[in-house]
Amino acid sequence: MEIKRIIQLRARLEKALLTFLDAKNKSLNARRDMRFINPKGDVYVDENRQLIFLETPALNKDSIKIDISDNSVIFSAEKNISRNSGRKYLQIERTVGTFLKTIPLVLDNPGIKSINHTYRLGVIKIEIEFGGKQ
Numbered sequence: 001m002e003i004k005r006i007i008q009l010r011a012r013l014e015k016a017l018l019t020f021l022d023a024k025n026k027s028l029n030a031r032r033d034m035r036f037i038n039p040k041g042d043v044y045v046d047e048n049r050q051l052i053f054l055e056t057p058a059l060n061k062d063s064i065k066i067d068i069s070d071n072s073v074i075f076s077a078e079k080n081i082s083r084n085s086g087r088k089y090l091q092i093e094r095t096v097g098t099f100l101k102t103i104p105l106v107l108d109n110p111g112i113k114s115i116n117h118t119y120r121l122g123v124i125k126i127e128i129e130f131g132g133k134q
Contacts, residue, residue: 011036014100018076035097037079043103048113050106050128056099057122066117066126073103073126106130 014036041054056077063078077099081092111131118125 014038017074017102018098018100035095037095037097037099039075039099039101041101041103045106048130050130052103052126052128054099054101054124054126055122056119056124058094059099059119059124061119064117064119064124066115068105068112068115071105071107073105073128075099075101075103075124075126077124 018036039054039056041052043050043052045051052073052075054075056079058081059077059079063076065074065076067074079096079099081094081096105128107130113129113131114127115129116127
């Protein structure tokens, strides 16, 4: 029972966070049938950089948003499947919705020098360079 409650609370928190970050662009009604996708990823530190790799297959590149808030990186992006009106779908298994991931920064009060990201072969790489050595 505890696990189910934690999962429900996490889903509500992610939905509230995404709504807050993207309230200007889309209404809540448009998001009602969307799912939240928590991408798998790897995070590591390399000298004065924090590198984040997230598995995000078939996302819309134009929808990628990376924000810094409360010593965390907040990544969000949309994944949509365009449904051709002339097609008769027998089965659709690929999940569509919003990728959302919050990753803590390595330092409590980092001096961020730059944030860059690339998207290749379904993996987004986020590189955060800090102002000084750790």
